[in-house]
Amino acid sequence: MVVTMQDVAARAGVSVKTVSNVVNDYPYIRPATRARVEEAIAALGYQVNVAARNLRQGRTGMIGLALPELRVPYFAELADSVMRAAEAQGLVLLIEQTGSVGEHEAEVLHGPRRRFTDGLLFSPVAMDPRDHPELDVDYPLVLLGERVFDAGVDHVTMANVEGARAATSHLVERGCRHIAVIGVHPGEAMGSAALRFDGYLQAVRAAGREFNPRHAGVAQRWVRSTGAVAMAQVLDSGVPVDGVFAMNDALALGALHVLHSRGLRVPDDVAVIGFDNIDDTEYSEPPLSSIDPGREQIADQAVGLLVARIAGSTAPPRQVVADFALVERESTAPV
Template sequence: MRPRLKDVAERAGVSIKTVSNVVNGYPHVSADTRARVEAAIQQLQYRPNLSARSLRQGRSGVIALAVPDLAIPYFAELAKGVIAAADRRGWTVLIDQTEGDRAKERLVVSGIRAQLIDGLLFSPLALTAADLVGRSDRTPMVLLGERTGRDRAPYDHVAIDNVAAAKEATAHLIELGRRRIAAIGAQRTASGATARLRLRGYRQALSAAGLPEHAVAHVADFDRADGAAAMASLLAAPEPPDAVFCFNDTLALGALRTLLSRGLRVPEDVALVGFDDIEDGRYSTPTLSTVSPDKSQIAEVAADLLAARLSGRPAGPPQEIRAGHRFVPRESTLGR
């Protein structure tokens, strides 16, 4: 027979309540008692009945993470952090990919999966604040990613300061003596909030240094192919840039490929900066200077906010949390 809580209590010589406290991680258990209970759990190979626990609590133990595109390494790495944060809380994560499509994003927030999940972590691109305000589903939700000041909805929100981060990245290039600094990643679409914020930071840095905007390349997507094509168009101009700030690392990796294929040296001829600090950029040749958002902090804070909403206790008004970031200079700007 499957060992029960009662069997563990008898083996450890404690009450069932004490075993429950140890299993659920309550701190007010003496070290000696906790050790006896954990030894009994190990000896009996006791495993909590999570289905029964969820049924008693009226919860599924499952949360959802909805992101635009898992092929973009940033979102894959963020998902890894969310899964780790969820695992520490005994949650399972259901991952949804919206492709930034308005209809798919509306489906995510409509409550169609409300019976499956306890809460939702959501990084929207196409939906507006009005769409989210009008949401009828009551499943707790925390927003991730970039929302402009005009586009805030009444939900907890976790993001980095994209304007400040982009400004730091551009300032790094200015400090190196670069004067023809271009940008790759601007977008004209309604879903381009990330691009608009990073473009603002780029322009602020140039303005503060008294430099003109050299060139801004627009892209449809934040992928390698668009970065490569945008870099080719910049190099075809009468006066090519001597530095480029790309609005994410995959754009930068595509741009790097174009530069190297044209026989240009990075950073001697053109310095290059990305954004997101994805793993590929740490192993490219040259390695990629980049803005590093604290993805672990984003995941952990988002999980904390969701847990507070799930606790049943008054959680107060929605919170706007700024996660940390740092600029990481590497070979693509500093050389070897």
């Protein structure tokens, strides 16, 4: 038999409204009353009907997470972290894939699924600054990633420039003199590729070297296959290479594959470092050094900001940058 709020009220000798107030954690309830209601809840084994409560409050208890592609390991791991962070707040997470397509991103922002969610965590890839008006929505929204700045909404991001600079400097300190960069988006002024390239350039110049354009491996998508193609392109140009900074780990894994197939030893002949610190890095051959961009922190902060907005916060938009860490593994070990 299902225990109702009426049963609790009867046992505690209070009104249903009072039980509701206790359950919903309203202030201004006398401690003795609260204790009596809590005793009745415990004795009867009453369980709060979350769905019904959410309906009364005009909420669904669900938040959305829109990301480019779930089968990209970084996003699968981010989804896992966000799901756990949401669960810790009693929220259900609805994951949506945009496939990095602009129309899908607009559909995520304005489509019918937004009626199911109390707020949205959105990691845009295709949008650019001209799309800011798209972000003017009537529900709580928190942006993830690098793609849109100053959009007037909360934004959680990672230290792209600093992380890329640290990765490249790590190669420099290890003695690398000819450092390739994999994942370049030529002509793009914003987004992860532009920021991480900037960090790479800063480190190369800080080491007193010139940037050689033949060291730039172009890859629009950041997956293993494109990393392999970009690495091959750099090697085929004939430029010497003794270090590789790949803009993400998937690119680095593709690059490793090409280096092996060319008979180049890692780290003996070429040291390689990636970015994201996905699970794969521990089990590649050799294990891959990487930049840990603070994924758990990103998930916790993003959910926290969204929960505050759902609760009605009107604070000015915040931009949070997660802490990064350099994780050294065999692929950059001293020879």
